[in-house]
Amino acid sequence: MVLTSHEALLNTDSTTGLWIGEFTDPYYEFIDSNYTVVVASPKGGHPPIDPMSQLTKNITGSNRRFQDDDFAKHALKHTLLLEDMEASDFDAVFYPGGHGPMFDLATDENSGRLIVELLSQNKPVAAVCHGPAALLKAGQLEPSLLRGKKVTGFSNAEEKLALRASTIPYTLEDKLKEMGAEYHKAVVPFMSHVETDGLLITGQNPLSAGPTAKALIALLEKH
Template sequence: MRKVLMVLTSHQDMENTDSKTGVWLGEFTEPYYEFIDNGFAVVLASPVGGEPPVDPMSKLAEHITASNRRFHDDPDAQRLFSNTLTLDTLTAVNFDALFYPGGHGPLWDLARNATSGQLILDFMAAGKPVGAVCHGPAALIKAAALQPGLLRGKRVTAFTNMEETLSARTGNIPYNLESALKELGADFHAALVPFTKHVETDGMLVTGQNPLSAGPTARAVIQLLGAKGELGVVDPLP
């Protein structure tokens, strides 16, 4: 059975505000069910393990998606989400693909996490797909620090500077992800209209721009993986 490792942020605090962040729920649920419904096993992990924080804004009525509702009614998925494994217990050899959902949290922890950065390098070196959506591509920053030049000339996308401005959170984050990726030499592309779906694939690296791109990003990873796996979920709990 083919297995996908999904890495979620453990960070919830923003700057200059009492508002919280974390995983953008739909950016987890959309890819999660894309993988499950296409027969892939999914393992969830995070830097500190346990239940990741969820961005409260992603639970508001205007952001609720069909996959969010499905997750709400899925006790098995909820149990896995509440008990993510710690990153330092996992290696690339046991998985076929790596995926990073967004939410603003990765700007802090995954962008600086050496274990995550090395996982990305190990997957890419093994010719295994790495997917990331919205702020998930922040994890590429640490990978690029460990392997300078990694992103030079790579076609990527992520939550744009314009989308940050329109979301009114630029004063609460440490940097704009689009600018950070460009500084690392990435060939950054985005949809002409903010908050519309956009996916870039460069070799085995797949990146999605924003929440609407979460499902399409996962489907692009699945396309790279080729044949469907056997239906099922890897449950790391006893």
Template sequence: MKKILMILTSHEGMEHTDSKTGVWLGEFTDPYYELLDHGCRITLASPAGGQPPIDPMSKLTEHITESNRRFQADVGLIADFAHTYKLASIDPAEFDAVFFPGGHGPLWDLASNPDAGRIIVEMMNAGKPVAAVCHGPAALISAAKAKLGFLEGKRVTGFTNTEEALVMRSGNIPYHLETRLKELGADFHSALIPMTPHVEIDGLLVTGQNPLSAGPTAKALIEMLGLGKDQS
């Protein structure tokens, strides 16, 4: 059984607005159940521990996914989500891979969290995969702080500047993820059409572009871990 660490944001505030952010629900639930259904054991962690905030927009009807509905009826997972482990207490040696869901929150906390950076660098140094989707790749910024040149030449994707403009939150974030990753030397790629699924793989690093890429990113990680469809 593969053990997966899933790291969620603890940040809900946005700049110049009373609107809140947090975990984008489908970017958590889609990968969670993909991994669970392939026999993985998943541990949830966040910088602050306890219950992460959920982006209210991700609860709107037009964003509800099948995995969201499954989550709403999953008493065990709801309890685990309410009691995530503090990131500082996590030993990456206990896990086979790490996954970072998005929501805008990671732009603030996971991008600057030294434990997130430590875990990413230690996992990859140990030959273990690191996956992130949408704004989850903001955690790679912390890895670039932990290891100079970490992102140089790495082929990645994430929520694009165009997509930020489309969701009309460009004025409420501290920086644009695409721009920052490029500034750190990343080889950034994206789908030709915004808001369509897109995944990039570079060695042990798997990144997905946007909410619709959450499931495909998890599937790429599952393949990297050598888990077949009949795992249970």
């Protein structure tokens, strides 16, 4: 799992980072299916957590499970350096969201290389909410990666409803379209929606985190 290391937003003192439920929901889907999870980030160490994701209204069952899981808390607090990760060592990669990935993972060379190499090795790549921002760098390195692919991610409508539209450098939905992707979304904002196109799996929003992980597991089991 590759997490953001970025916490600053534009035009505000509020901070962002990892949306914690988009880490914990998939993490336990993988653990409960007997996968070993390695957690990495561009800067290593403890990634910033979006304070909004820790509000009571946004807490999920997996968040509560995480609070009693010393092993998982240690993994999150001590993420490995992304630059040390090699595609050949893993079966798949998963990118959780939070607005952070729009700033660092969207332009991170190591992240882009990892995605391109995994796909070239016939291994799946999954991302949820703002996590698909990592596909932007991969799409620059390999222009055919997104062209004509069915994808989803945090929508323009959701961005407006989340009141963060003025604090980000671009909207993910528009960027994915600019890269040639065929963007899809749920009829109603913030409802779960997952797109699978070959080895590429994307989820739209926080509610899609668990289902995106399940889709990745299904693809891994199929392979």
